[in-house]
Amino acid sequence: MKKLMIALASATVLFASSAIAQEKLKIGAAPYGLNAEFMQIWSAALEEHPAVKSGEVELTVFDGRYDALVQQEQFNTMITQKFNAIIFVPIDIEAGATAVQAAADAGIPVVGSNTRVNSDLLAAYVGSDDTISGYMEAKAVLDKIGCKGNVVIIEGPIGQSAQISRLEGNQKALAECPDVKVLEQQTANWSRAEAQTLMENWLTSHPGQINGVIGQNDEMALGAVEAIKSAGLKTSDFAIAGIDGITDALTAVKEGTITSILQDARAQAQGALDLAILHARKGDYKPQSDIWAQYPDMPFNDGKDKEYNVPWTPVTADNVDKLLEMRK
Amino acid sequence: MSSIENKSSSSWLNSDRRRLILQEYGIFLAFLLLVGILALSNEFFLTPGNISNVLLQTSINGVLAIGMTFVILTRGIDLSVGSVVALAGMVSASFVTSSATAGIAGAPYPMVVALAAGILVGVCCGALVGFIVSRFSVPAFVATLGMLSAARGATLIYGGGKPVPALSPDFRWIGTGNILGIPMPVILLAVVFAGSWWVLTRTRFGRYIYAVGGNPHAAKTSGLNVTRIRFLVYVISGALSGLAGMILSARTGSALPQAGIAYELDAIAAVVIGGTSLSGGVGRVTGTLIGALIIGVMNNGLDLMGIQSYYQQVLKGALIVGAVMLDQKRNQGG
Numbered sequence: 001m002k003k004l005m006i007a008l009a010s011a012t013v014l015f016a017s018s019a020i021a022q023e024k025l026k027i028g029a030a031p032y033g034l035n036a037e038f039m040q041i042w043s044a045a046l047e048e049h050p051a052v053k054s055g056e057v058e059l060t061v062f063d064g065r066y067d068a069l070v071q072q073e074q075f076n077t078m079i080t081q082k083f084n085a086i087i088f089v090p091i092d093i094e095a096g097a098t099a100v101q102a103a104a105d106a107g108i109p110v111v112g113s114n115t116r117v118n119s120d121l122l123a124a125y126v127g128s129d130d131t132i133s134g135y136m137e138a139k140a141v142l143d144k145i146g147c148k149g150n151v152v153i154i155e156g157p158i159g160q161s162a163q164i165s166r167l168e169g170n171q172k173a174l175a176e177c178p179d180v181k182v183l184e185q186q187t188a189n190w191s192r193a194e195a196q197t198l199m200e201n202w203l204t205s206h207p208g209q210i211n212g213v214i215g216q217n218d219e220m221a222l223g224a225v226e227a228i229k230s231a232g233l234k235t236s237d238f239a240i241a242g243i244d245g246i247t248d249a250l251t252a253v254k255e256g257t258i259t260s261i262l263q264d265a266r267a268q269a270q271g272a273l274d275l276a277i278l279h280a281r282k283g284d285y286k287p288q289s290d291i292w293a294q295y296p297d298m299p300f301n302d303g304k305d306k307e308y309n310v311p312w313t314p315v316t317a318d319n320v321d322k323l324l325e326m327r328k
Numbered sequence: 329m330s331s332i333e334n335k336s337s338s339s340w341l342n343s344d345r346r347r348l349i350l351q352e353y354g355i356f357l358a359f360l361l362l363v364g365i366l367a368l369s370n371e372f373f374l375t376p377g378n379i380s381n382v383l384l385q386t387s388i389n390g391v392l393a394i395g396m397t398f399v400i401l402t403r404g405i406d407l408s409v410g411s412v413v414a415l416a417g418m419v420s421a422s423f424v425t426s427s428a429t430a431g432i433a434g435a436p437y438p439m440v441v442a443l444a445a446g447i448l449v450g451v452c453c454g455a456l457v458g459f460i461v462s463r464f465s466v467p468a469f470v471a472t473l474g475m476l477s478a479a480r481g482a483t484l485i486y487g488g489g490k491p492v493p494a495l496s497p498d499f500r501w502i503g504t505g506n507i508l509g510i511p512m513p514v515i516l517l518a519v520v521f522a523g524s525w526w527v528l529t530r531t532r533f534g535r536y537i538y539a540v541g542g543n544p545h546a547a548k549t550s551g552l553n554v555t556r557i558r559f560l561v562y563v564i565s566g567a568l569s570g571l572a573g574m575i576l577s578a579r580t581g582s583a584l585p586q587a588g589i590a591y592e593l594d595a596i597a598a599v600v601i602g603g604t605s606l607s608g609g610v611g612r613v614t615g616t617l618i619g620a621l622i623i624g625v626m627n628n629g630l631d632l633m634g635i636q637s638y639y640q641q642v643l644k645g646a647l648i649v650g651a652v653m654l655d656q657k658r659n660q661g662g
Contacts, residue, residue, distance in 0.1 A: 035586050040489050184634055192580050193587065197385050201631035204378045205370070219584075226581055230384075230504055231377070248493045248582055328429055 025057045025085070025280050027273070028078040030099075032091035032115065033066040037246050038265055039089070041327075042114065045266035046087075049273045050288040057277060068095035075099040079106045084280035086110045087272045090117045093161050109279035113272035114265075116161060123279045126271040126308040130162050133261045133312045134169020134216070137241040139176075140259040140314070141212040144239035147177040149211035152202055153185040154195050154220040163187075166216045166243065183210060188220045195223030196230075203231050211239065218242035218249035221258050245315055250324050253315045262313040262323065267291040271298075271308055278303040354654070355603050359618050359625070366629035373632060380511060386624030387513035388413075388572045388579075390617060392591060393598035394524050395568030397616045398561040400599050401528075402541045403608030404461065404468035406562065408475035409569040409595055412453045413588030414483045417573035420446030421492040421583035424499040430492040439498040446574040447567055453479055454566020458559035472562075476592070483585050492583040503578025513575045520568060524613045537561065542609030597644060598623055601651045622647070 029046055031039045043061050051057045060083075062074040068091050078086055079102060086103055088110050090096025096117035103110045104121040112125035141151060153170060156163035174180060184202050188195035195215065202210065215221030221242030228235050235257045242249055245262030252258045270289035278285040283303070291310075292300045298308055315323060366373045392409050399406045423442040425431040453475055460471045505512045528534040539547040540557050548554050572591075577583035602619030604611025623644060630640050 034489060035484060037490055186631075186637055191586075192582070192584065193576065196580060197627070198631060198637075200381050200385065201378075201628055204372050204375070204381060205632040205634070207372070222582075223580065226504075226579065230579075246491075248491060251493065 024055070025277060026081070026083045027057050027059055027085045027087065027276050027280065028074075028083045029059065029061045029087040029089075029269075029273075030064055030071055030074050030078075031061065031089040032064040032071065034061075034063045035066075038244055038263070042089070042265040042269045045269040046273055049270050051273065051277055057273070059273075064089075064091055066091055068092045071096065072099045072102075075102055079103060079108060083108060085123075085276035087269075087276050088112050088117065088122075089114045091115070093118050109276065111272045111276045111279065113268050122306070124272075124275045124303065124306055124308065126268050126275065126310060128263050128268065128310045128312055130165030131169040131172070133243045133263065134166035135173045136169070136261050136312060136314060137166075137216075137243050137259065138170040138173035138214050140261075141214050141239040141241045142173055142177045142180060144259075145180070145211045148179045150181045150183045150206070150209050151212035151214055152183050152199075152206075152210055154198060154213065154215045154224060155185065155187045156216045156220075157189045158187050163216060170214055170216070180212075188223065190217050190219055192219040192223040192226075195220035196227045197223075199224040199227035200231065203227060203233070213238055213240040215240065215242040218244045218246045218258075218260055221260070222248055222252060225252065225257050245313075245323065247324070247327050250315060250320055250327070254317070254320045254324070256317075260315040262315050264291075264310050264313065266326075267295060267298075267310045271310065274300070275303055275308075355601070355615050355618050355622075355651075359622050362622060362625055362629075366625065366632075370629065370632045373629060378628070378632070380509075380514070382621070382624050382628045383514040383517075384511050385628060386620050387511075387517040388575055389591070389594045389598060389623065390517045390620040391520050391568050391572045391575070392595040393602075393616045393620045394520055394613055395565035396592075396595045396599050397602075397604055397611060397613050398524070398528075398537065398564045399468070400541075400596075400604050400606060401537050401608060401611055402558055402561050403544070403606075404558070404561065405472060405596070405606075406457070406565045406569075407469065407472040407592050408453065408457060408479055409565065409572075410588035410591035411476045411479035411483065412450055412566060412569035413573035413576060413591055414583075414585060415453065415479045415486070415573070416446040416449040416570035417577035417587055418483050418487045418492055418583040418585065419449045420570075420574050421495055421499075421577045422487070424496040425492050425494050426496060427492065427494045430487070430490065430494075436496040436499075439496065439502070442499055443502075443574065447570045450566040450568070450570020450573070451563055452566070453569070454563040455559070457566070458562030461562060462555045462558035468562075487583070487585055489585055491585065492577075493581070495577065495581060495583070499574075500578050500581060503575050503580075513579065516571065516575060520571070521613065521617055528613055533557070533560075538609055540608075594623060597648050600648055603651070606652075619651075 031043060034040060046059055052059045064071040086108055093116050097119040100110050100117055100119040100121050109123040112122045114127050183206050186198055188198050213224045215224055221240050224240055225235055228238060241259040243261045245260050249260040253260050270291050274287040274289050287300050295311055297311055372378055396406055420442040422432045423435055423437045423445055426436050457471050457475050460466050461468050502512050507515060536552055536557050539552060540554050544554055576587055598619035599616050601622055602615030604615060626643060627640050
């Protein structure tokens with residue numbers, strides 16, 4: 001912190017602040033992969049950040065292709081090209097640490113976003129706590145079935161950090177309803193098609209017994225919806241919830257078939273970029289994104305915090321139209 | 329188990345005849361055995377609703393595996409089917425979506441337009457691969473590996489990486505509708521199976537496929553157009569991948585860019601379990617259908633019993649290797 005203050009002071013003394021502002025910053029973003037909707041919204045939000053639009057920041061997005069080694073090599077590329085800061089969304093909590101270390105050795109600040117990395121060298125982290133969303137979605141299902149009856153849990157790939165944390169949240173909510181029985185609990189690997197098959201088979205083996213479906217993401221919750229429909233049952237007889245707030249899920253919320261908890265990719269991306277600019281400019285920066293005004297519970301605090309927790313937003317009939325409008 | 333039953337019931341036959349029967353019906357007996365075990369261990373397994381579910385869950389892999397059979401019979405392999413599923417599913421969906429942003433101009437079009445587009449995409453991918461394999465003698469493994477990557481990339485480019493939601497009800501009927509209570513995907517699988525069975529067993533083209541796979545040099549010297557036959561099997565596999573892609577997006581109600589990942593593995597597994605030899609020239613589409621059913625029944629049965637899906641993967645692996653071991657033994661014996 002002291003170092004930062006000195007750097008800040010010397011920066012203001014040595015340069016006119018306008019001169020710094022004119023110097024273009026090279027910032028790299030390294031998301032783990034761009035094949036799914038969430039990370040696309042995330043990268044699109046980066047491109048729409050005011051500092052990128054004004055040309056103050058030259059942004060390069062690297063597709064990590066779901067491979068820890070690819071991400072590490074992209075870090076080396078950014079280090080050789082002398083990027084001013086890096087925004088990192090690691091595929092793996094442990095494997096990402098080496099990359100962060102390399103950037104830190106080269107004096108490039110790294111800001112984490114969305115997924116965690118086991119390293120204390122991050123300048124800051126902007127993400128959302130998955131245990132909270134796991135709790136919120138399970139609670140939504142349990143409230144709807146009146147804290148009694150039977151539920152099934154469709155899990156993410158076992159061992160992934162989001163699956164572990166969301167399950168922890170699921171179980172916390174379930175502990176509050178001791179009368180609720182978990183009939184089945186299996187992975188569908190975040191996949192809609194796999195969840196559909198799983199749910200079709202469960203509806204067969206537990207006819208008329210399933211009251212609630214806790215899907216650890218929206219894709220799988222939507223797969224369960226399709227299975228219920230194709231079995232000729234009414235989705236209104238089930239309490240179904242997912243997480244993430246993907247566009248298909250927003251539509252389903254509008255139709256009243258599921259509950260979804262929105263993970264704000266835009267806030268995670270733009271928040272991380274504001275912090276990356278701040279650290280690249282050694283503290284001489286005021287955040288430009290409107291997300292700080294949007295979430296008063298997450299104050300920018302002059303960028304001094306190590307961790308920023310973007311709140312989850314339950315998608316409801318009241319806010320769904322506005323959210324769908326933003327996706328266009 | 330099946331071999332013992334077979335021996336006792338056909339002891340009046342000589343050993344050659346016995347081996348032939350085992351070869352033809354071994355896989356079928358294994359299937360019946362599996363069904364018997366599952367029926368005894370789960371009360372819901374043989375209910376009409378579940379039988380319909382199993383057939384429904386087998387339909388996509390069944391269609392892909394039948395296409396794969398054509399290719400493998402000529403000593404080839406098609407690793408691109410999963411990616412072609414995603415591409416065809418997405419292109420066809422863009423014709424029938426009512427979403428303002430995801431569709432092409434003028435969507436939604438009638439279902440037949442989307443069907444034609446999806447099949448055409450599959451045919452084009454298959455034709456490109458077939459052309460490369462048959463004209464340039466590029467190994468099928470390499471050519472289709474290239475297509476696996478290229479078609480997935482094309483899917484992401486075409487849809488901007490986003491899903492295509494809100495598909496029209498008439499298109500969704502392909503995946504969710506039924507005729508006389510039989511789900512549409514199952515009917516499509518039956519039609520594909522009947523057509524392929526007819527082509528492979530009753531037409532000259534079918535005999536040529538076996539000839540090319542059995543001994544390409546002999547086929548060539550006896551005047552067969554080996555290049556053309558090799559080309560066409562990839563077109564067939566591509567077209568069926570296109571069809572499977574449309575069934576998938578019609579079932580899930582949305583075309584997803586990450587659809588069909590690793591589907592080629594289940595398709596190859598069904599072919600191999602069904603007794604088609606990877607060295608070409610030997611095998612039948614009936615075996616493939618039963619191979620696909622075995623995979624479908626096993627997944628369904630283990631789900632019904634609440635067994636973790638990881639065990640399903642282990643069992644499937646054992647089944648694939650076991651089937652090939654049996655095949656090798658058969659070949660040595662014969």
